[in-house]
Amino acid sequence: MLTTRLPTKVEPYRLASSGKCLEGVIPLADMPRVVEAIGVQESDVRISLTFDIDSQRRSFIEGSISFEASLLCQRCLRPTEPEPLSSDFRLGLVTSDALAAQLPGEYEPVVVENEQLDLLSVIEDEVLLVLPQVVYHEEADCAVSRDQLASGVEPEASDAPAVNPFSVLRTLKDKH
Template sequence: MLTRRLPATVEPYRLAANHELLEGTIDLDALSRLAAEIGEQSGQAQVSLQFGRDAQRRNLIEGELSAQLQMPCRRCLKPMSVPVSSRFQLAVVSSDALASEVPSEYEPVLVDNEHLDLLGAIEDELLLSLPQVVYHEESACAVSRDQMQSGESADERAPARADSPFDVLKTLKGKL
């Protein structure tokens, strides 16, 4: 288990030139955008970042992260523990113009004055890794099976047999 805390900012060009590996943790309660999306979090995310360069001398970051997040169940809205993990490849760029030139297998990450907001980049990856919808198992959810159904039951939805418009023609035919 990793215990070293990752710094909030790094110098990615220097780390890439030296092919450095950063491994450590970040506190989930420090991630405000994540808290706004799914609620306050506690605990830590485990992060591994390999800095390097490709054949075209692009500065790259290959990363992995994993965390145990508390997300609201979409049925009962009570928190549930959800494991989240991600593998990602980032290309370090210094401008939006350079970001448009990054190959599609990489996500561009913008550097300001040769410093990368590492916590912001990791928070972005966590947000992108969130599952769309999470539910408790039926047996563990506070919402009962009856409450999970919406609308009317199948018997109530069946329309009453309407009179056929041709019934009128039958009566007319009988009178002739």
């Protein structure tokens, strides 16, 4: 089933029993946690999801996402050029946390409540997981130079031996 805009809620067990595929897009601007993390973005997340059942009768979703995002440089706090980001994932559908603990390592658990899955929330989780933790411009392109990042004068090396802060304890031990 090909759509240009994915539904926000689906019945994943029904889709898995039918072996359905969903493809489409969701604007990054429709994801409040992503907007909070990286600001408003103009691009869409391209999504491909295959719902299926494995040989052990576990329902799962195999999917991929890709999008472009302009992130803030951690040095100068200015936006970087849009960067392509993507992720492939395999989600195991479960109805409780206890069943999630029993899933094999190849699956990330997704708890399905009342036979409904909030697809927007699942996609938003995957987008947040693929975002880099630290982003910098190339040093030549950054508005902040390495010299501007120095926070003070480096201490000079001393030939005097370092004072051991626990030497007082040694004198207490020697008294007994």
